[in-house]
Amino acid sequence: MVSLKTDIGSISLEKPGIVASGIMDETGPSMVRMIESGAGAVVTKSVGLEPNAGHANPCFTEVTGGYVNAMGLPNPGIELFREEMEVAVPKGRIVGSIYGAGPDDFSRLAGRMEDYGACAVELNLSCPHAKGYGMEVGTDPAMVKAIVSAVKSAVSIPVWAKLTPNTHILGDIGMAVQDAGGDAVVAINTLKAMVICPEIGKPLLSNKFGGLSGAAVKPVGVRAVYDLRTVLDIPIIGVGGIENWRDAAEYIMAGACAFQVGSAIGTVGTDVFARINEGLSAFMEEYGYSSIADMTGVAHD
Amino acid sequence: MTDVVTIKEVVQECYDTKTFRFDWDADARPGQFIMVWIPGTDEIPMSISGIDGMEKSITVKAIGEATRRLHEFKAGDRLRIRGPYGNGYDLSRGELLIIGGGVGTASIMPAVTASGADTIIAARTHNDVILDGVAAEHARNLWIATDDGSRGFHGNAVQLMRGKVAERHYDCVIACGPEVMLWFTYQACKELGIDCQLSLERYMKCGAGVCGCCVMDDSRVCRDGPVFDMEKLAKLTEFGKSNRDACGRTVKFR
Ligand SMILES: Cc1cc2nc3c(=O)[nH]c(=O)nc-3n(C[C@H](O)[C@H](O)[C@H](O)COP(=O)(O)OP(=O)(O)OC[C@H]3O[C@@H](n4cnc5c(N)ncnc54)[C@H](O)[C@@H]3O)c2cc1C
Ligand SMILES: Cc1cc2nc3c(=O)[nH]c(=O)nc-3n(C[C@H](O)[C@H](O)[C@H](O)COP(=O)(O)O)c2cc1C
Ligand code: FES
Numbered sequence: 001m002v003s004l005k006t007d008i009g010s011i012s013l014e015k016p017g018i019v020a021s022g023i024m025d026e027t028g029p030s031m032v033r034m035i036e037s038g039a040g041a042v043v044t045k046s047v048g049l050e051p052n053a054g055h056a057n058p059c060f061t062e063v064t065g066g067y068v069n070a071m072g073l074p075n076p077g078i079e080l081f082r083e084e085m086e087v088a089v090p091k092g093r094i095v096g097s098i099y100g101a102g103p104d105d106f107s108r109l110a111g112r113m114e115d116y117g118a119c120a121v122e123l124n125l126s127c128p129h130a131k132g133y134g135m136e137v138g139t140d141p142a143m144v145k146a147i148v149s150a151v152k153s154a155v156s157i158p159v160w161a162k163l164t165p166n167t168h169i170l171g172d173i174g175m176a177v178q179d180a181g182g183d184a185v186v187a188i189n190t191l192k193a194m195v196i197c198p199e200i201g202k203p204l205l206s207n208k209f210g211g212l213s214g215a216a217v218k219p220v221g222v223r224a225v226y227d228l229r230t231v232l233d234i235p236i237i238g239v240g241g242i243e244n245w246r247d248a249a250e251y252i253m254a255g256a257c258a259f260q261v262g263s264a265i266g267t268v269g270t271d272v273f274a275r276i277n278e279g280l281s282a283f284m285e286e287y288g289y290s291s292i293a294d295m296t297g298v299a300h301d
Numbered sequence: 302m303t304d305v306v307t308i309k310e311v312v313q314e315c316y317d318t319k320t321f322r323f324d325w326d327a328d329a330r331p332g333q334f335i336m337v338w339i340p341g342t343d344e345i346p347m348s349i350s351g352i353d354g355m356e357k358s359i360t361v362k363a364i365g366e367a368t369r370r371l372h373e374f375k376a377g378d379r380l381r382i383r384g385p386y387g388n389g390y391d392l393s394r395g396e397l398l399i400i401g402g403g404v405g406t407a408s409i410m411p412a413v414t415a416s417g418a419d420t421i422i423a424a425r426t427h428n429d430v431i432l433d434g435v436a437a438e439h440a441r442n443l444w445i446a447t448d449d450g451s452r453g454f455h456g457n458a459v460q461l462m463r464g465k466v467a468e469r470h471y472d473c474v475i476a477c478g479p480e481v482m483l484w485f486t487y488q489a490c491k492e493l494g495i496d497c498q499l500s501l502e503r504y505m506k507c508g509a510g511v512c513g514c515c516v517m518d519d520s521r522v523c524r525d526g527p528v529f530d531m532e533k534l535a536k537l538t539e540f541g542k543s544n545r546d547a548c549g550r551t552v553k554f555r
Contacts, residue, residue, distance in 0.1 A: 029519035053547035058344035060507040266511035
């Protein structure tokens with residue numbers, strides 16, 4: 001009998017697939033829907049201290065192999081997000097994603113997510129298109145270390161750090177998370193990108209730049225996880241372009257103990273988790289892997 | 302699918318509403334919509350108001366910055382659009398009664414031309430009635446209702462619908478219009494025991510079911526809708542009561 005059960009440090013999930021931040025996780029009922037459709041957990045939309053409308057439209061478009069978006073972290077703010085958590089938390093494992101400008105913001109937000117019943121917090125250190133947030137704080141190892149340390153001392157639930165691929169010092173940043181006591185890293189967020197419409201002669205997105213996600217980024221994500229596995233001891237959660245069980249298996253074999261799915265909830269549909277779970281079980285059965293842990297990191301010699 | 306199309310023709314439907322026709326090689330179903338980019342201002346959702354083979358159209362009411370700017374577009378100008386999005390209407394549910402309220406008439410028009418079903422167009426005054434020419438050509442019967450009685454039936458869409466349902470047999474009502482109108486249409490259909498398919502509106506960013514900003518309860522209006530039937534409407538606690546702003550905060554209607 002194969003088991004899809006997996007452990008991310010102290011957190012145990014019945015299924016290894018998690019809803020990535022920003023897709024079907026803005027409201028309580030939509031998070032519940034994703035749990036019911038086969039996700040092992042849901043990461044919330046990244047929430048900040050104050051309500052934020054995000055960037056003006058256009059902030060999204062399809063491109064070959066995925067999407068480019070510059071949503072700009074729209075969210076109702078941590079105060080109102082309590083209502084959504086009250087609906088979602090009783091139905092499954094909810095990871096609170098948060099963003100802020102520095103250690104104080106992150107600590108306050110993490111504390112609130114813990115109060116709301118989140119099973120872990122995920123620090124968004126990686127959004128490529130929010131001024132003063134995300135990637136701008138997440139590419140400086142000293143800053144990353146300060147934020148993770150501050151949050152670790154502010155909460156007792158596990159602290160995950162979501163990393164950007166838009167850097168040549170990914171390993172250093174991963175180490176900064178580990179040194180600061182971070183419980184897991186999540187890789188990757190979107191790749192900084194741009195779309196220009198030739199007929200109009202202008203960048204499409206109101207923010208000009210956005211983040212590429214979907215099938216096109218998968219090889220980048222798999223490489224990032226593989227690289228991080230060679231330097232880190234803490235658990236790694238793989239994300240980027242996963243659409244089916246083979247994609248998920250790649251990430252696991254690169255060294256991830258769990259994975260997240262975002263864009264494929266759009267390109268494949270909300271049943272993507274059920275399909276991946278089924279495919280992964282069948283593959284594990286046929287190839288003799290009895291657990292996710294058995295498969296984790298096998299691509300390393 | 303993203304595309305750049307060239308406007309072939311602009312038709313003034315009434316004092317504040319224009320139809321823009323263009324060729325677009327995409328399969329679109331009645332009730333679907335597109336996202337239209339107006340460079341320098343905004344990108345906004347627009348129902349497909351006409352589907353005639355390659356030729357498609359949108360019908361736009363000028364109410365704010367982006368729609369007013371769009372009204373300045375002329376034949377020969379180009380638009381970047383993406384879509385088609387949404388589920389569309391199911392035209393196979395027996396005898397249909399199709400209702401358009403205000404600019405919502407744009408959304409139901411492809412359903413009228415495809416099915417030829419009985420149609421009601423409702424508007425505030427005779428000056429606000431749009432697309433009645435197209436409907437008259439295709440609908441078996443066309444009835445007009447105006448709030449002030451300046452044309453056709455004196456009263457609102459739901460009152461006229463009740464009258465027609467009492468006279469003839471319908472299996473399903475299809476409607477698009479302001480949410481209050483849809484709310485009362487839903488109540489009436491429940492009471493009369495008729496199925497319905499209502500096209501709802503919410504603030505949209507991606508249009509593709511990804512960003513989550515248009516959700517009502519657990520349903521994405523852009524992807525699981527915009528058309529919802531009786532069974533789904535019954536589960537939407539936010540229908541007729543509240544929507545969400547660009548931050549995702551709940552805003553009550555009344
Ligand atoms: C699925 C769908 C189909 C639509 N079809 C049509 C149509 O066929 N014809 C038509 O005239 N109008 C249609 N609309 C409404 C149209 O999108 C808005 O009227 C338009 O966006 C207003 O833009 P504005 O800049 O002129 O006005 P603004 O001054 O910016 O806004 C006025 C109001 O328009 C609405 N609005 C603005 N931006 C958006 C957005 N991104 N998503 C949803 N609502 C928005 C809001 O309620 C806002 O309060 C449709 C809306 C949806 C959701
Ligand atoms: C529309 C959209 C919104 C997103 N919002 C967030 C967010 O709020 N916080 C975050 O950490 N990542 C966000 N992401 C990034 C995803 O969580 C994920 O890291 C990325 O899309 C790669 O995974 P995918 O290819 O499976 O989508 C967003 C992605 C998309 C497409
Ligand atoms: S507009 Fe993005 S999910 Fe509907």
